[in-house]
Structure formats: C-alpha cells, structure tokens
Amino acid sequence: MRVFLAVHLPKLPLEVFRPKWLPEPAAGSVVFEKDKVVIADAPARAAGIRLGMKRGGVLTLSAGVLMVERDMAREAAAQREAGVALMRFSPDVALAEEATVIVEIGASLKLFGGVRALCRQARAILEALGFTARIGIAPTGQGAWLLARYGNRRVLRLGTLERVLLPLPMHSVPQTRPFVDWFAGLGCATIADLRRLPRAGLQRRCGEHVLDSLDRAFGTAPELFDWLTLPSTFSARLELPDRIEHADGALFAAHRLIVQLCGWLCAKQLAVTAIVLSLEHERGRQAMAPTILEIALGEPAWQETHLLRLLKERLHRIELAAPMIAVRLDATKVEAAAPPAEQLFPEPGGSAQSHARLLELLVARLGEDHVLRPAPTADYRPEVANRWVPLGEQHAKAKGTLPEGLPRPTWMLATPVRLLTRAHRPFYGSPLRVVSPAERIEAGWFDGELVTRDYFVAEADDKSYYWIYRERVSSRDADEGPRWFLHGLFG
Structure with missing residues (x-):
C-alpha cells in the first residue's frame, strides 16, 4: 500500500530569516515581495499590519518592525534542507510546489511505530530545523499535498480520501486558479462542484492539467515524482541570523545541521565516524580563520541524539575569539551502516555500541586527557606496569x-x-x-x-x-x- 506524507511550510518566507527557535522581535517581522507584504508574524499583525500593505503603510503603523525582502533562493534551499532531513523515513522524497515536501512512507510505517508516531517524529525534525509545519497523509501524493495545505488530516484509504477532499475549496487545486472567475460564474465553490462538470467540456476550456491534477489526487491516474538526489559527500552551511559571541549559542544551528546529516546518512545507509564543525567569524580586514571542532567517534554513529550531545559538550568547552556569523558541518569519514542486531533478549549491561557512545560523551565532556584506558607495560614493578593513556592514543601491546x-x-x-x-x-x-x-x-x-x-x-x-x-x-x-x-x- 502506498502512503504519502506531505509537509507544508506555511511560514517559510519568514522563517528562513527568523527560525522558530529565535525570539520574535518586539515590534514584529514582515516580508515584502514587490513592495507588498506577503507574510507577517503575530506582533506585526497585532500592530495592524495586513497582507498586501505597502512599505509606507507598514512604517506608519509600526516604525520598529523588522522588514526583509523575500528571498526565493533561500526558501528553495530551506525546502531542500527539510527534504534531506525527512529522508530519515524514506529515500523517496520529492520537493513539491508551494513550499511542500512529499515523502513516500508506505514501507516505513511499521518501522517508525505507525502513522501517529511517524508524524510526531516528523514534527520534531521540522521543529529542530526551525520551521512551522502542517502535515497531511494520504494514499496519493497529490491528495497528501492538498491535505497538508488545506485539510491537515491523516487518511489511509481512497474512499475516505474522496470524502475528505470533496468539501475543500476549489482554489486549493493550483491549476484552477487562472480560471477562478469562470468557475465562480458556473457556481463552482468546492472540488465536489468541479468533479460534477462534464470532463470533455472542462478539458476543452481549461486544458488537461486541471483534470490530471484531480485524477492524481483521487487515485484514478498514475503519479510520477522527481525524487530528490543527494551528493556523495555531506557538507552543509547555515548563516546565522545574528552575530553570536558565545559558542553555546550555535547549538540550535548545529542541531539543524545534525538533523540534515542524519537524513543524509539514513538515505545513503551510512554511519559517520568523524565530523568537523566550523564556526565562521566575521569577514573584513582582520578576518579570522574559522574555529574548528573535530570530533572523531570510536564507533560509527547515525543517531541524532548522540551526535548532538557530543557537539553540545564540545561547544560548551570552547571560547570564541570573535563573534561567529555562520556554521558549517562536514562529514569527513563515513562507512556502511551495520544492520541492527535483532536479539530476543537485550545484552546484559548494555551493548558494545552503547559503551562506545558513553566513552565518546565522556571524552567530549571532560577532554581527551581526562578519559584514560589501561595500557600496561611489561614490567614487574607495579607503579611502572600500571600505565594509563588517553582513550584515542595508540600504543604497542606489552609483551609477556x-x-x-x-x-x-x-x-x-x-x-x-x-x-x-x-x-x-x-x-x-x-x-x-x-x-x-x-x-x-x-x-x-x-x-x-x-x-x-x-x-x-x-x-x-x-x-x-x-x-x-x-x-x-x-x-x-x-x-x-x-x-x-x-x-x-x-x-
């Protein structure tokens, strides 16, 4: 059974500049396109700012509001970031129109605990990215797209999907919008009204795109997707919305990059053994080289919580020589991920992987010189034989x-x-x-x-x-x- 998850990002034009994890400016934020407001946050709306207002009217109502020009390139990059992060659930991810991502999850439902559990995990991923999300699930990709945009529902059967889609407004189908006045003259207000019109006449008047979109939504026509492709190596960069003077302040940005890394690893069926986080500083005459955090893992890992915990401990221990303006994450060493061991009874005392993760966390928290392992020397004197070295240091084994x-x-x-x-x-x-x-x-x-x-x-x-x-x-x-x-x- 094919099941599709659609994630719509309704506030993407604003959240590419001000992610959810940043506090809202006191006077609010607005985004302009062609000198007109296309989106405004809650404080700006409370000040009376409405969609379609011009810049002069906005300044009259709130002189301190943060005004930015819409950046379509940044929105496209953010949509792709969301698609890469959602590859944790399936490698079949497509970027759809109007800031929506579609994921085919039929084969993943059991693995992730069912529809509700998977939706909770998807929301957590998008929350980490700093995006507001509306989620729809349907047995067709176009149907899931419509539910995410207008219904915010989860449907698994075609019969139920038809009952849910029919009451939606007619303009929810993008292909009908150029003909909205003509449809209004016919008395059409919902998708149900459109489906009652003669197909031949509708095709002659509007072309084949309207009927094709409806047929794909209701499952009577095949769907083709342009699945997202990934590079062979992972490198992601995120510009910070403000100058940050403390390394701990980069944790939210690092989390966003880690979420993307985990999606890339799952899609590629890889595990990472070394990552590099670069904290880029301000440019200018006295530009400084980025602050580099190199993290080598004792065991291959792909879990978001473990990688984020290591980064958190390392960020907590460093001091920045200058404010940072961007963060970059590179996966420098990867290898094929080992399949999970399916055992009837868990390992007493934890698995070898859990022990390795604990040691990596201790090294990140305490420093390499404070986490030691025994390296005995071949000597009868106890104080000489009892030698300890840093966890990552290589040494020759004692003879005898x-x-x-x-x-x-x-x-x-x-x-x-x-x-x-x-x-x-x-x-x-x-x-x-x-x-x-x-x-x-x-x-x-x-x-x-x-x-x-x-x-x-x-x-x-x-x-x-x-x-x-x-x-x-x-x-x-x-x-x-x-x-x-x-x-x-x-x-």
Missing part, C-alpha cells in the same frame, strides 16, 4: 604477562603511602591482618630504580582489603625494623 593467580587491586595508588606500625603489625585505620602468602618482587636493577619488596593482601577490621608491601631491608639497616606501605585497594 604476569603469572595467573597473582592478586592485583582495583585501585592502584600513584604513590605508595607509608603505614604506621603498632604491635609489630601494619596499621591503617585499624590493625591489618595479612591473609595471603608473600609475593616477592625484585626488579629495576637495569635502569637504576631497584625495588625489593614483599607484597601481601591485608584485611582490616571492617573487612576492607588492601594491597600492602614490606620493604626488604639490607643487613646494615636491620636495626630500623620493617617498613610497610599501602599500594592499592581492592574493590
């Missing part, structure tokens, strides 16, 4: 391993702590009782850092376990008595 069965603590102290001795027993909060045989370590003679120690596992009165050692003393130091040190704690 310690004999199995030797106890090693969960927490190794960077510097051993000398212990008190009471009644010839080591003391750390309470007397410590040795519960293991000695493990003798003699090493370091080859590099001048000789150690001669006997290690033990010791138990305290509260059942805590410690890793302690006793220094072996030479014959000339025998009068000092044994010296005990704490070197680690067991979990």
Whole structure:
C-alpha cells in the first residue's frame, strides 16, 4: 500500500530569516515581495499590519518592525534542507510546489511505530530545523499535498480520501486558479462542484492539467515524482541570523545541521565516524580563520541524539575569539551502516555500541586527557606496569604477562603511602591482618630504580582489603625494623 506524507511550510518566507527557535522581535517581522507584504508574524499583525500593505503603510503603523525582502533562493534551499532531513523515513522524497515536501512512507510505517508516531517524529525534525509545519497523509501524493495545505488530516484509504477532499475549496487545486472567475460564474465553490462538470467540456476550456491534477489526487491516474538526489559527500552551511559571541549559542544551528546529516546518512545507509564543525567569524580586514571542532567517534554513529550531545559538550568547552556569523558541518569519514542486531533478549549491561557512545560523551565532556584506558607495560614493578593513556592514543601491546593467580587491586595508588606500625603489625585505620602468602618482587636493577619488596593482601577490621608491601631491608639497616606501605585497594 502506498502512503504519502506531505509537509507544508506555511511560514517559510519568514522563517528562513527568523527560525522558530529565535525570539520574535518586539515590534514584529514582515516580508515584502514587490513592495507588498506577503507574510507577517503575530506582533506585526497585532500592530495592524495586513497582507498586501505597502512599505509606507507598514512604517506608519509600526516604525520598529523588522522588514526583509523575500528571498526565493533561500526558501528553495530551506525546502531542500527539510527534504534531506525527512529522508530519515524514506529515500523517496520529492520537493513539491508551494513550499511542500512529499515523502513516500508506505514501507516505513511499521518501522517508525505507525502513522501517529511517524508524524510526531516528523514534527520534531521540522521543529529542530526551525520551521512551522502542517502535515497531511494520504494514499496519493497529490491528495497528501492538498491535505497538508488545506485539510491537515491523516487518511489511509481512497474512499475516505474522496470524502475528505470533496468539501475543500476549489482554489486549493493550483491549476484552477487562472480560471477562478469562470468557475465562480458556473457556481463552482468546492472540488465536489468541479468533479460534477462534464470532463470533455472542462478539458476543452481549461486544458488537461486541471483534470490530471484531480485524477492524481483521487487515485484514478498514475503519479510520477522527481525524487530528490543527494551528493556523495555531506557538507552543509547555515548563516546565522545574528552575530553570536558565545559558542553555546550555535547549538540550535548545529542541531539543524545534525538533523540534515542524519537524513543524509539514513538515505545513503551510512554511519559517520568523524565530523568537523566550523564556526565562521566575521569577514573584513582582520578576518579570522574559522574555529574548528573535530570530533572523531570510536564507533560509527547515525543517531541524532548522540551526535548532538557530543557537539553540545564540545561547544560548551570552547571560547570564541570573535563573534561567529555562520556554521558549517562536514562529514569527513563515513562507512556502511551495520544492520541492527535483532536479539530476543537485550545484552546484559548494555551493548558494545552503547559503551562506545558513553566513552565518546565522556571524552567530549571532560577532554581527551581526562578519559584514560589501561595500557600496561611489561614490567614487574607495579607503579611502572600500571600505565594509563588517553582513550584515542595508540600504543604497542606489552609483551609477556604476569603469572595467573597473582592478586592485583582495583585501585592502584600513584604513590605508595607509608603505614604506621603498632604491635609489630601494619596499621591503617585499624590493625591489618595479612591473609595471603608473600609475593616477592625484585626488579629495576637495569635502569637504576631497584625495588625489593614483599607484597601481601591485608584485611582490616571492617573487612576492607588492601594491597600492602614490606620493604626488604639490607643487613646494615636491620636495626630500623620493617617498613610497610599501602599500594592499592581492592574493590
């Protein structure tokens, strides 16, 4: 069964300049085309500004209103951005007339949880892009277009679609607008009135386009779409509506770019392993190079929430040397996406992918030098063998391993702590009782850092376990008595 999702962007001429996530100017905003108002926001309408007003009348009513000239190129680019973002649901996306995007979602309904869940996700995507949206769903693309423009309904059956479309106004079909006066003279006001007219006479008077549009809407004629094609690489740039002096302020713009990236990845069936966010600064004599944020992922990813969280943490940690005016996102490394593992029972403790995402988030939040992983060295001395390196650093694996069965603590102290001795027993909060045989370590003679120690596992009165050692003393130091040190704690 073919099902189409149509998304109409009614405020696109205004929202390409002032996205929804920006606060409205106190005096409002209006867009002009040929010196006449074509759209105005709520504060401007409250001031009395109406569609069709000229610039002088607008200034008379509200001198502080923000006035911009309509930019059709920017609107076309924004419509394409919405189409790319909606490719998360299907690769079959078409850009239709009057700021509408059509997506064939019949094969995706079950995957995304049904019609209502898919509509909620589509609205969330468009909200992230900063666009107001009206959504229609129908078994025909033209029918979904009409519902998004005028009905804002969800219909899955052709019989129901016919009942919903018939009461719509006649001018909702774009091909009828050149003949609106002639139709009005015939007493036609709705689509139902049009369909009652003789087809032969209607075709002679208006051409074949009116009948073809109606037939496609009602499912009696085949539909052909010019599906959106994507470039082989992803690079998107967004100009900011205002100068932004703090990196955190770029998060909304970065979110908009991430939404597009996820749509591109889903359509291409790819996952990203490295992205670059460029924060472009003002141009001029003292122009600065863009601030670059390079993010390398440990595991391929395509989830919007994970990528956005990484960017948020990185943006929070940087300071801008100059205000930024634009943001660019590039996917520098991609690979084929792995299919999801369909298992009856979830992995205990989470999957390897969830662990990798957690580590990436910690690196983004704390910095590469503060998230370490073990890289033990082939050395018998614990303080030398216990080596930790940054998560992304490559190192050669240690050759040789310690004999199995030797106890090693969960927490190794960077510097051993000398212990008190009471009644010839080591003391750390309470007397410590040795519960293991000695493990003798003699090493370091080859590099001048000789150690001669006997290690033990010791138990305290509260059942805590410690890793302690006793220094072996030479014959000339025998009068000092044994010296005990704490070197680690067991979990």
